Amino acid sequence: MLTLTVIVILGVMLVALLRAYTSPNVFDRILAANLFGTKTVLLIATISYLLGSPAYLDIALAYALINFISVIGVLRLTELRNARRDQEAEKP
């Protein structure tokens, strides 16, 4: 069953990668990268059980904690761009 789970996770990763490459939209790529992040948490946790070494769980924990930072970075980036555009619109 663990093997099946790993295979499914790898398959979903492949889908996310395809989407990250083919989609015309920037945000789809970000969504794909984000999806990839949570799948990596699951993959590492499952692999650690498959290989029987619980030390790997620390890595999954690290990803679970800090993986969403880059998405927040993207959010700040869009806000900054909007702010800059507003500033330029105000300036004649």
Add this chain to the structure above:
Amino acid sequence: MSTILAWTSDACLLVGSFLLLTGALGFLRFNDFYARIHACGVTETLATALIILGLLLQSDSATPQFKLALILLFVLFSSPTASHALAKAAWNAGLRPRDNSGKRGIPLPPRER
């Protein structure tokens, strides 16, 4: 007792994997960005919970169980937050949802614009 645990764990992993696949399908097939976020975000949360629960039932010592519980907790916090932040970023950048016929013609709420 342990066979019951093993069965439950297998069932959790199976359902979790199935949910992951449905999420991936939604990500691949929906034609609107916000629908895709929805498909990923919703299935992801439950699938992660189920898979980690399945792993939790397989372990017999306390430390990995504790770590798995922490991972679950943090994923439950961070994954919806990431979806929220991403949707907000897309909205800020001017991406608007489509209606059923595929046009981006949904009227904006009165406060915006």
Add this chain to the structure above:
Amino acid sequence: MEVLIDIVLLSLLVATAVALVMVRGLIASIMLTSVYGLLSASFFVTMGAVDVAFTEAAVGAGVSPLLLLFTVAVIGRKERAPEGGAVLVKSLLLVVVTGALLIVGTLDMPPFGSPDAPAQTHVAPYYLQQSGAEIGIPNVVTSVLASYRAYDTLGEVLVIFTAGVAVILILASSSHRGSARLRNATVPDGSPHTILQVVGKILIPFILLFAFYVQFHGEYGPGGGFQAGVIFASGVILYGLLFGLPTVCRVLPPPVMEVLAALGVLIFGLTGVMSLLNGAPFLDYSVLADDPVTAQHIGIMVIELGVGITVASVITAIYYAFANQLEPGPN
């Protein structure tokens, strides 16, 4: 099964790299880079390299895509169409020829995973067999990093320190005495992120706590100063992203981070000097206490602390320097 996962992950890595070659637009490239980092961390896990995977996870999950994003925010995300014609043909030719030569070279290497390859029979068996008795900590990677090859690690920490100094000097504006001071401390915050700030308030303490766990658990499990420093800095960066640069600068002022970066290196170096004064070679900890094993333990703990302080403060200082470029300038 292990081999299968290995092959699938490596194929995904190659696919990501190919996508990176083809794709245009910098944000898309950054996202593919972060996918690439995630995949390589998973690959390191399947290879049994826990500490390496941990470092890649800590760096690739937060800091590295963020720095790229900051740069792109400053310079704009457009990328011009790649040049075709002669340049393309020449570079393809160069790449293919070099690659073919390298592949011919790999045929002479010992088969993958063979236990009697030269790399496995040189010093590694000594480390694996003796480290338990000489150093007395279970994680051999930490004992090699912090004790057997501590001199090497000192060099790496100095490189990180120098890189931090270089970033601060390059990005400092001329009017601010050559340091990463804040350009203007009152940046109006746009829309408030209530949800994000609440979740951030919950998660940031855990991130910092986890960093300390990684720092001090590094002798028994995966972890150590490098990973802990990066994770700590990620927590600080998250705080800065959610609450604005001025707030985080009030908590951890840039001058303090600069001093701390130097302090970490100093702790590392002074430990070496301590052993010199006690009549042992530089960075040989066994004379620091009565019992050599306890002494090694103390020495490793102290220098890991130095490494952690330097890495955390250098990465935070780099973040300040980049984020400072983004704030609207005083015009």
Add this chain to the structure above:
Amino acid sequence: MDVFSYFNYWVVVVLMMLGFFIVIARGNLVKKLIGLNIFQTSVFILYISIGNVSGGAAPILEEGVALYSNPLPHVLILTAIVVGIATTAVGLALVVRIHAAYDSVEESEILAQDEPC
């Protein structure tokens, strides 16, 4: 196993060449840095693959485990990853300054501006 005994090394070569290609064929400086990143990661993969012993556990000593992976490449690569991000930051800082000076990060445009009039 025989077919795959060199697979890792070939992947390393392919990745290295893809990174190399990005560095020489793409004009955007950030893209060049990303290419360097790929190149660097391929070297990491090479080291870790060399250090791998089939069936070996992670090098954290445990009772009853006799076969471990080689810890030495792990140490070298662990530090190299953090050094890599620090040096990448230096590169990105230089890119920011170049953009401030030339208002462009495309290699051809920068070179065109530098040509003596």
